[in-house]
Amino acid sequence: MISQRMAPTITQRIRQAVIRMSLGETIGDVPxxxxxxxxxxxxxNPIAISAGLKAVLVQELxxxxxxxxxxxxxxxxxLTSHNLVTxxxxxxxxxxxxxxxxxxxPKEQQAVREKLVERLTQAREQGIxxxxxxxxANFVNLRYETGGHVPWAVVCRLRRNLGFWIATKVNRFGQDIEEAILDIAKEANIEADTPEEAWEAMGGKLFRPGS
Structure with a gap:
């Protein structure tokens, strides 16, 4: 027989499993x-890059x-945020x-090589x-339609994290999904006891596993 003291722990584990099966392990796993x-x-509205670079990008996407x-x-x-960054x-x-x-x-072309590498490196950095x-810039127009499953507050956080990654090269998409949900809800002045409650209070719905 399961004691009453153990029950909340089991319930908590079940809820944790539901959240992770639906949304993933991190905030960056949300589609x-x-x-x-x-x-x-x-x-x-094409990206101002060469056709060759665009082809490589499309292939990777x-x-x-x-x-x-x-x-x-x-x-x-x-794609998730992790997918895009990858x-x-x-x-x-x-x-x-x-x-x-x-x-x-060849070594006799060393001077030419150095100048070419410098120029191509600058072009690479600019292209990326x-x-x-x-x-x-096109974030809103690129959103995947989830039928309202992903709360707007979460969408805004993902957009902000994208901008932060671009500006600083620091990737915040690895934040634990439960921690992130509660953090986003708190930022939106929503009180909730569990990540699942917070997600739904923000207007979202959990994805059914395998849906």
Whole structure:
């Protein structure tokens, strides 16, 4: 027989499992970007980058969506904040690798190589910044439609975290999901005893596992 003293702990664990099965382990696991909308807005309001760089970006975004589906078990054409950061960092890594390949140039071309590397590095940094800024500027138009499952206050926090990552290179998307929900609710002047209550009090609904 389970004692009354143990019951709250078990209930708490059940609620914790429900939250994590629905939303993920961290605030960065919440689905927020629509892959379809990204493509549409890229057409109507293109990023000021080369066609080659855009192709690499699109490839990484598609790969990130494949990873999302594998991790979540949901067949949704969307991205989380983690997915977006991973995709952009993968683009940056690809560009760095290409620049690194210039080390294979003959020694007699060393001076040319150094100037070329400097120029390409500046172009890489500028290209990545333009990509980041584009996602920040178009954030609202890129949102994945969840039928009101994700509270607006959470959407605003994710947008703010994106801007913070771009400005400081510090990634805040790893904050524990329960801690983040209670923190966001407190910021919105909403009192709740549990993350689940806070999520619903902010107007959200939990996703059904496997939905």
């Amino acid at each position: 927020i970007y629509s892959l379809h909308k990204i493509r549409t807005v890229m057409t109507s 598609v790969s990130a969506n494949v990873q999302y589906k594998a991790d979540s078990g949901r067949d949704w054409n969307c 995709a952009i960092e993968a683009v940056d890594a690809e560009l760095k690798a290409r620049i690194q390949g210039l080390n294979d140039l 910044l333009l990509i980041q800024q584009w996602f920040e």
